[in-house]
Amino acid sequence: MFQLIAFDADDTLWHNENLFAHTQERFRRLLKPYQEPESINQKLFETEMRNLNYFGYGVKGFTLSMIETAIELTDGQISGNEIGEIIKFAKAMVKAPVEPLEGVAETLPALAESYPLAVITKGDLFHQEAKLARSGLGNFFRHVEIVSNKDGEVYRAILQKHHVSPENFLMVGNSPRSDISPILEIGGYAVHIPYRITWAHEAGNEDPIQSPRFFQLESIRQLPALLERLSATAG
Amino acid sequence: MFQLIAFDADDTLWHNENLFAHTQERFRRLLKPYQEPESINQKLFETEMRNLNYFGYGVKGFTLSMIETAIELTDGQISGNEIGEIIKFAKAMVKAPVEPLEGVAETLPALAESYPLAVITKGDLFHQEAKLARSGLGNFFRHVEIVSNKDGEVYRAILQKHHVSPENFLMVGNSPRSDISPILEIGGYAVHIPYRITWAHEAGNEDPIQSPRFFQLESIRQLPALLERLSATAG
Numbered sequence: 001m002f003q004l005i006a007f008d009a010d011d012t013l014w015h016n017e018n019l020f021a022h023t024q025e026r027f028r029r030l031l032k033p034y035q036e037p038e039s040i041n042q043k044l045f046e047t048e049m050r051n052l053n054y055f056g057y058g059v060k061g062f063t064l065s066m067i068e069t070a071i072e073l074t075d076g077q078i079s080g081n082e083i084g085e086i087i088k089f090a091k092a093m094v095k096a097p098v099e100p101l102e103g104v105a106e107t108l109p110a111l112a113e114s115y116p117l118a119v120i121t122k123g124d125l126f127h128q129e130a131k132l133a134r135s136g137l138g139n140f141f142r143h144v145e146i147v148s149n150k151d152g153e154v155y156r157a158i159l160q161k162h163h164v165s166p167e168n169f170l171m172v173g174n175s176p177r178s179d180i181s182p183i184l185e186i187g188g189y190a191v192h193i194p195y196r197i198t199w200a201h202e203a204g205n206e207d208p209i210q211s212p213r214f215f216q217l218e219s220i221r222q223l224p225a226l227l228e229r230l231s232a233t234a235g
Numbered sequence: 236m237f238q239l240i241a242f243d244a245d246d247t248l249w250h251n252e253n254l255f256a257h258t259q260e261r262f263r264r265l266l267k268p269y270q271e272p273e274s275i276n277q278k279l280f281e282t283e284m285r286n287l288n289y290f291g292y293g294v295k296g297f298t299l300s301m302i303e304t305a306i307e308l309t310d311g312q313i314s315g316n317e318i319g320e321i322i323k324f325a326k327a328m329v330k331a332p333v334e335p336l337e338g339v340a341e342t343l344p345a346l347a348e349s350y351p352l353a354v355i356t357k358g359d360l361f362h363q364e365a366k367l368a369r370s371g372l373g374n375f376f377r378h379v380e381i382v383s384n385k386d387g388e389v390y391r392a393i394l395q396k397h398h399v400s401p402e403n404f405l406m407v408g409n410s411p412r413s414d415i416s417p418i419l420e421i422g423g424y425a426v427h428i429p430y431r432i433t434w435a436h437e438a439g440n441e442d443p444i445q446s447p448r449f450f451q452l453e454s455i456r457q458l459p460a461l462l463e464r465l466s467a468t469a470g
Contacts, residue, residue: 056361126291
């Protein structure tokens with residue numbers, strides 16, 4: 001039934017948002033002498049959104065946004081050395097261990113025997129490649145697509161390149177906005193596995209999704225059973 | 236004879252290094268109260284090389300390296316507002332107009348009629364895609380490959396993906412290190428068109444390259460004649 005099953009990477013295959021949350025905690029501590037935690041969070045998010053158009057997704061853009069936020073929130077009073085700390089946060093993020101989510105390392109090998117698997121992720125090309133290599137999961141994927149944004153057009157182009165029709169394609173991910181909505185829009189199947197934290201930007205609207213091609217699971221461990229059920233129905 | 240002709244992008248299709256040079260000039264002016272121009276250049280290059288391993292290539296990594304350099308060269312004395320200027324440099328670079336090199340806009344359409352053309356470039360995924368879109372040249376290329384690094388293995392993987400043998404592949408670029416040496420190493424053809432400035436990191440060793448599969452041109456305008464000559468010889 002499925003000619004290609006693709007996985008989002010950050011917070012679907014491995015932990016990611018917790019690293020951003022941890023860094024943001026360090027950032028708040030750094031700015032504590034200047035500002036309340038809540039204004040810091042809000043200002044940082046605003047700066048990130050404004051800067052997406054300049055810097056795209058990923059640690060480097062996030063870091064430049066932290067620096068810009070720090071300067072604005074302190075009216076330029078923040079010191080060079082304090083900004084140096086923010087660059088250290090970035091380096092720690094880039095080199096942080098890549099921890100697969102519970103069940104991923106056990107489930108992927110079995111799936112890879114029955115289906116061609118792909119990773120479709122956005123973010124820094126350099127960093128995503130490094131994380132995939134460090135994750136130890138690279139060999140399970142026939143294709144790796146690192147894209148600058150995930151919308152219907154981008155997914156359609158990837159499927160065309162691999163000669164797969166949307167009705168033979170299943171996407172698995174944690175982000176309603178990037179992994180689910182665009183897939184349903186182009187006629188593919190989508191499995192949502194929520195991560196315990198969702199970056200505000202990635203949350204979809206709050207309406208529950210109604211589609212016969214949409215499924216929600218709690219863990220990747222439940223994916224093989226779902227695929228079996230779908231095959232049985234299709235057969 | 237050639238089943239695929241690929242072009243590097245920065246300083247091959249459009250001006251790029253001059254934008255980095257211009258930004259570096261603004262950076263030196265910013266640090267003038269603290270340091271001599273020569274120590275600034277040297278320290279920045281050292282920082283960039285050290286940080287490649289963290290941040291890869293592109294404007295965002297370059298910017299983080301400028302900020303780090305500014306902090307180190309001023310012993311942390313640089314102000315938040317001055318660092319804010321460096322972030323403005325980055326935004327100006329990202330949004331700078333993309334200027335095709337002389338001859339590119341005239342030569343590509345003719346080549347695209349006879350050969351499948353590709354772009355193979357490294358750098359920030361997000362930024363390179365934006366530049367290609369803004370260049371107006373996107374339609375001439377059947378494939379666009381944005382990679383995190385250019386070595387023989389990366390080129391080999393691209394050629395395999397497109398079912399092209401190295402002896403049927405020609406790469407055109409300005410960087411001996413990234414566009415020429417790895418191509419000759421895997422058995423492809425390489426055309427070097429030097430740009431008037433070469434980033435120190437991209438310069439090859441100084442030995443002139445000796446290979447029957449290597450050619451040096453002064454302008455992309457000379458490429459059609461070279462291809463004609465090579466076809467005639469092959470025929």
